[in-house]
Amino acid sequence: MSEKQFQIPNRSHDGYGGGCSCDNSKIDAILTKYNNDRGRLMDILIEIQDSEGCVGEEAVAKIAEVFNMSKVDVVQTLSFYHFFSQKFRGKYTVYLNDSAVAEMMGRDEIAKAFEEAVGCKFGSVSEDGKIGLFNTSCIGMNDQEPSAIINQRVFTKLTKEKILKIVNGMKNDYDVEDLIGTDVQSNILLQGPILTKDTEVGEAIKKAISTSPESVIEEIKQSNLRGRGGAGFPTALKWRFCRNAEGKKHYIFCNADEGEPGTFKDRVILTERPRLLFEGMTIAGYAIGSDEGILYLRYEYKFMEKQLEEVLQELRDKGFLGKNIAGLDGFDFDIRIQFGGGAYVCGEESALLESAEGKRGEPRDRPPFPVVKGYLQQPTAVNNVETFCSVAKIMHKGAKWYRSLGTLDSTGSKLVSVSGDCDRPGIYEIEWGFTVKDVLNLVGAKDVQAVQVGGPSGKCIAPSEFNRKLAYEDLATGGSIIVVNNDRDLLNDIVLNFLDFFIEESCGSCVPCRAMTVQYKKKIQKIIDGKGVKNDITQMLSWEKVMHMNRCGLGQSACNPVISTINNFRELYESKLQKEEYISQFDLAAAVKESCETAGRIPNLGGNHE
Amino acid sequence: MSKVLITIDGKGFLADSEKTVLEVAKENHIYIPTLCNLEGIKPQGSCRICTCMIDGRMMTACTTPVNNGMVVVSKTDELDKLRSKIVELLFAEGNHFCPACERSGNCELQALAYLYKIMVPEFDYIFPNRDVDASHPKLIIDHNRCILCKRCIRRKREPENPTWFVFENRGNKVKINFDHELTSDMDDELAQKAMDTCPVGAIIRKEKGYDVPIGRRKYDLHPIGNDIEGKE
Numbered sequence: 001m002s003e004k005q006f007q008i009p010n011r012s013h014d015g016y017g018g019g020c021s022c023d024n025s026k027i028d029a030i031l032t033k034y035n036n037d038r039g040r041l042m043d044i045l046i047e048i049q050d051s052e053g054c055v056g057e058e059a060v061a062k063i064a065e066v067f068n069m070s071k072v073d074v075v076q077t078l079s080f081y082h083f084f085s086q087k088f089r090g091k092y093t094v095y096l097n098d099s100a101v102a103e104m105m106g107r108d109e110i111a112k113a114f115e116e117a118v119g120c121k122f123g124s125v126s127e128d129g130k131i132g133l134f135n136t137s138c139i140g141m142n143d144q145e146p147s148a149i150i151n152q153r154v155f156t157k158l159t160k161e162k163i164l165k166i167v168n169g170m171k172n173d174y175d176v177e178d179l180i181g182t183d184v185q186s187n188i189l190l191q192g193p194i195l196t197k198d199t200e201v202g203e204a205i206k207k208a209i210s211t212s213p214e215s216v217i218e219e220i221k222q223s224n225l226r227g228r229g230g231a232g233f234p235t236a237l238k239w240r241f242c243r244n245a246e247g248k249k250h251y252i253f254c255n256a257d258e259g260e261p262g263t264f265k266d267r268v269i270l271t272e273r274p275r276l277l278f279e280g281m282t283i284a285g286y287a288i289g290s291d292e293g294i295l296y297l298r299y300e301y302k303f304m305e306k307q308l309e310e311v312l313q314e315l316r317d318k319g320f321l322g323k324n325i326a327g328l329d330g331f332d333f334d335i336r337i338q339f340g341g342g343a344y345v346c347g348e349e350s351a352l353l354e355s356a357e358g359k360r361g362e363p364r365d366r367p368p369f370p371v372v373k374g375y376l377q378q379p380t381a382v383n384n385v386e387t388f389c390s391v392a393k394i395m396h397k398g399a400k401w402y403r404s405l406g407t408l409d410s411t412g413s414k415l416v417s418v419s420g421d422c423d424r425p426g427i428y429e430i431e432w433g434f435t436v437k438d439v440l441n442l443v444g445a446k447d448v449q450a451v452q453v454g455g456p457s458g459k460c461i462a463p464s465e466f467n468r469k470l471a472y473e474d475l476a477t478g479g480s481i482i483v484v485n486n487d488r489d490l491l492n493d494i495v496l497n498f499l500d501f502f503i504e505e506s507c508g509s510c511v512p513c514r515a516m517t518v519q520y521k522k523k524i525q526k527i528i529d530g531k532g533v534k535n536d537i538t539q540m541l542s543w544e545k546v547m548h549m550n551r552c553g554l555g556q557s558a559c560n561p562v563i564s565t566i567n568n569f570r571e572l573y574e575s576k577l578q579k580e581e582y583i584s585q586f587d588l589a590a591a592v593k594e595s596c597e598t599a600g601r602i603p604n605l606g607g608n609h610e
Numbered sequence: 611m612s613k614v615l616i617t618i619d620g621k622g623f624l625a626d627s628e629k630t631v632l633e634v635a636k637e638n639h640i641y642i643p644t645l646c647n648l649e650g651i652k653p654q655g656s657c658r659i660c661t662c663m664i665d666g667r668m669m670t671a672c673t674t675p676v677n678n679g680m681v682v683v684s685k686t687d688e689l690d691k692l693r694s695k696i697v698e699l700l701f702a703e704g705n706h707f708c709p710a711c712e713r714s715g716n717c718e719l720q721a722l723a724y725l726y727k728i729m730v731p732e733f734d735y736i737f738p739n740r741d742v743d744a745s746h747p748k749l750i751i752d753h754n755r756c757i758l759c760k761r762c763i764r765r766k767r768e769p770e771n772p773t774w775f776v777f778e779n780r781g782n783k784v785k786i787n788f789d790h791e792l793t794s795d796m797d798d799e800l801a802q803k804a805m806d807t808c809p810v811g812a813i814i815r816k817e818k819g820y821d822v823p824i825g826r827r828k829y830d831l832h833p834i835g836n837d838i839e840g841k842e
Contacts (some may be wrong), residue, residue, distance in 0.1 A: 064772075068772060068790040069772050069773070070772040070773050070774060070776070070792050071789060071791075072773070072774075072775075072776045072778075072787050072788060072789045073772060073773040073776055073789075075776065075778055075787070076776035076777055076778060078771070079778045079779045079780075080779070080780050152694075153692065156749055208793075233777065243782055323715075343780070365654065365655045365670070365673040367674070367675065398713065417707075503641070503781055503782055505780075506780065506781040506782070507657045507780050507781070507782045508758065508777070508780045508783070508784035509654075509758075509760075509784075510656055510658050511656070511657050511658055511696050511700060511703075511757075511758075512658060512695075512699065512701055513657075513697060513732075514703075514758070514781060514784070515699040515700070515702070515703040515782070516699060516781055518703075519699070519702070519734060519783075521735050522734050530787065539732060541694070545688075545692055546692050546695045548668060548695065549658040549661045549692060549696070550667055551655060551657065551658070551670075582791075590692075
């Protein structure tokens, strides 16, 4: 793991600006490492950020010069990603998760403890430049919150005592490995057909290559496997489109940008069953006719890099990656890891491809679809981590076996990540068709007010619906299940947090996604403040259609936290509407504050205003 | 170029298969409102105003290529209502004070607001604190008026040239920026082109303006879309 070796830059009057002293020779070395390939801009930015604590003016100028880009064009990409910064972010950079579940588990207290111990506020760097404190969206540790990332290492179940130790270590320049032991748990609490280890490495590949690529696709078709990212597109159909599309080269992408708050199953698969995943990708390579697979992994999971690279090397050594795989002449396939830079929207497949090309992670217009024109405009199949694992198991044990699991429309199993108010948060592999109630019983949830199925973009359901099934035909989910008990303030703790998440994570391209999410937040805040009226609810419902005009799934579902809670918890909204005859939404004191301060006047507001 | 048959609002049209729904509609004098689209630059579908029902799904006309047998519904009361909500959102999101703007009467956002007879938005005005960048010798960027349509970003002289205009940040913090160094010797013609690329008054030329008095400008004389519908 890279330890920051740089000099802490000089501090100006307004903190650490863009004038940080990026080491030119180091930047040259990084650029050379990636063959001065503009397509690898993400990797270049990641390495500079990690080694220098920022991507400052000099680094931007150097990159621009080498790639014949304008400097603003470099900033265009870098400013899109949460973990890149033109301003210095400290020798140690603390990213504390601010997802809803982190808040439920006491994140605010932890944030305060950090601020007190470090001596600066979140969003800034300490006076001596050593420690930066920043918030970040869900880091995939919902079953062990509060948690934070510090220089790529993850620290979970944070307590005030742990923070004192960590901060003390940082102040004394400890290696990040030595701050305190890191303790990321996998928490697999129920194993099913995917997680059960009943195959030897490479067996599935051998079975696949004993038949034709077409037969592999047919087998997957027979299994009725659908994409596990949440949308549920039939995998075989995607592969066939991709195989049949013409191009110079075909690509296989694994979408491991697991950013939906509350989801952490991909992290667990990547930690516990990486070989299964890579086998699945290799089988896809065979089926589609591709020799290159790319694992797009979210930056939050950078701590896994070493282990994953070792597994890839092991597979190469065993002949299951590289040239003439498993002894089949001419079947070449290898996998590289592409890290993201912190952007939820990159989990959308076309945004993921843009990002992998070194650009802003903005979803593309469709058509053309990625299977026809994907990575570098070539045919590309993008599948979820869990989908590839299912593929490997299907190849090994057959489509018939797979179809015997789950329901008619949703075959097989699903890994669900359960967190929130329950006794046993963790990973549960269940067959499709389990009800929400079944899951609640498994995880030990009592006194439940609501269950958020599928993360913020999913649905928030009430106890009256707990008999509903987890299945594509009923409650489809990418795997996030968040349990909310009766002590929680649903609007404040969940809905408002989710809206903040969507505001932060929107790419900003489509108008409704960029602007309406802010309007939704204002309305919810108004209702929480007791100033809402009935028409506010009506308006929020009517805006849903406008949100459906957005280009991608993020934008189209960004209103779901509001819409599904209005639909399922209407009485909660109504109980918060204003009771008095009329309370003005207009805050006179706030409205004149700035102008009075500028003019040096004391406002005369009359009446009851203080 | 092969021909396909498509239906727009109940009428059949023969269209070039390479074209988009928006282009085919325009050729046939059907006006579909747009903001982020500009002839001659690659469409991107970011304002979403040209959203139509295409084969039963909401899709943007500017980015969707025509297909044989495609059925497009471009104009319904509901679509107009949704489009007007986007126009309202843009007014609420930025700081748009038409009477003081050099583009008043030539502004596509203002023209659409008139088209949809928008009075007061149902949205809260955000009143964001945004800068005016007047540091360039030829251009002023007034971020208050920018609707983030990316026309300026997508307009490139040559594809291999370094990009001048860019988007920065993400979400509701996005803003346009441009490379002041590379554009320092920009001539008047290019500066005018930059200004004309902008649908609103966010890119303004320095030391030039109000050549045509307000009241006699493009959309003062004819509502937006009339030229396409052949009503002028």
